[in-house]
Amino acid sequence: MWFPSWSHLGQVRAVCFGRKGGVSEKPWDSLNVGFHVEDDPQNVTVNRQRCVEVIGGRLEDWVMAQQVHGHKVARVTSQDRGKGAYTAENAVSGVDGLVCDSPGVTLGILAADCVPVLFYDPRRGAVGIAHSGWKGTVGHLVREVVSVMKQSFGTDPSDLNVCLGPSIRECCYEVGADVARHVNTEFGSSFLVASPHEPKRPDHFMLSLQNCIRSDLMGCGIPQEKIEDFGECTVCHSDYLFSHRESLGKTGRLLSVVRLPAKR
Numbered sequence: 664m665w666f667p668s669w670s671h672l673g674q675v676r677a678v679c680f681g682r683k684g685g686v687s688e689k690p691w692d693s694l695n696v697g698f699h700v701e702d703d704p705q706n707v708t709v710n711r712q713r714c715v716e717v718i719g720g721r722l723e724d725w726v727m728a729q730q731v732h733g734h735k736v737a738r739v740t741s742q743d744r745g746k747g748a749y750t751a752e753n754a755v756s757g758v759d760g761l762v763c764d765s766p767g768v769t770l771g772i773l774a775a776d777c778v779p780v781l782f783y784d785p786r787r788g789a790v791g792i793a794h795s796g797w798k799g800t801v802g803h804l805v806r807e808v809v810s811v812m813k814q815s816f817g818t819d820p821s822d823l824n825v826c827l828g829p830s831i832r833e834c835c836y837e838v839g840a841d842v843a844r845h846v847n848t849e850f851g852s853s854f855l856v857a858s859p860h861e862p863k864r865p866d867h868f869m870l871s872l873q874n875c876i877r878s879d880l881m882g883c884g885i886p887q888e889k890i891e892d893f894g895e896c897t898v899c900h901s902d903y904l905f906s907h908r909e910s911l912g913k914t915g916r917l918l919s920v921v922r923l924p925a926k927r
């Protein structure tokens with residue numbers, strides 16, 4: 664598991680988990696936290712409880728997004744606690760991002776190659792989280808998170824601490840002409856990496872989602888030095904990270920969470 668340097672800064676807890684330390688069997692071995700991938704739901708609940716032991720709080724205080732590869736963001740409160748905690752059925756529908764300023768609520772995102780992005784505003788005491796695959800990235804999902812945090816909490820982007828969690832990187836993320844066209848339109852051709860990594864198929868490109876997301880974050884006014892990057896690729900390190908692409912779609916999901924501990 665990985666803690667961004669700002670976890671504990673002020674009062675926040677932020678963690679990106681790897682795949683080890685859980686009870687699920689192959690191909691979900693072992694810390695799968697996704698209910699929607701045909702794993703035994705009891706094992707998923709045990710795995711989630713193990714994550715709770717690391718991050719604190721209670722599983723019934725989790726709020727999860729439905730994750731539809733869109734670019735909508737919901738503001739949640741303590742009224743939403745438990746949504747998506749014990750089943751995927753009641754996760755916050757239609758969104759890929761969540762923001763919150765209620766202590767005691769744990770915001771979570773599941774991913775296996777898509778980029779988990781965690782946000783913390785120490786001045787306003789607010790957090791956010793997003794699931795940014797290629798569709799969310801070209802839809803500028805992270806800009807929407809910053810915008811909703813501004814509107815909801817008065818967040819000044821220069822105060823935000825951000826981290827990009829474990830995800831597929833330009834060494835392994837080969838995309839076809841359709842994805843490349845969207846990236847070119849939204850970010851420019853320099854975000855399609857040709858070197859040192861070469862695509863294996865003709866008319867394909869290597870894409871750095873992390874560079875696109877970082878560009879959007881900096882464009883919002885977040886200082887570069889406040890954007891941390893886990894830095895390792897899910898495909899290259901599928902021994903300790905889940906990768907949808909490396910496993911040809913049959914695998915577990917990694918958990919990333921951010922929470923403001925409950926006030927005593």
Ligand SMILES: [Zn+2]
Binds near residue numbers: 834898899
């Ligand atoms: Zn790689």
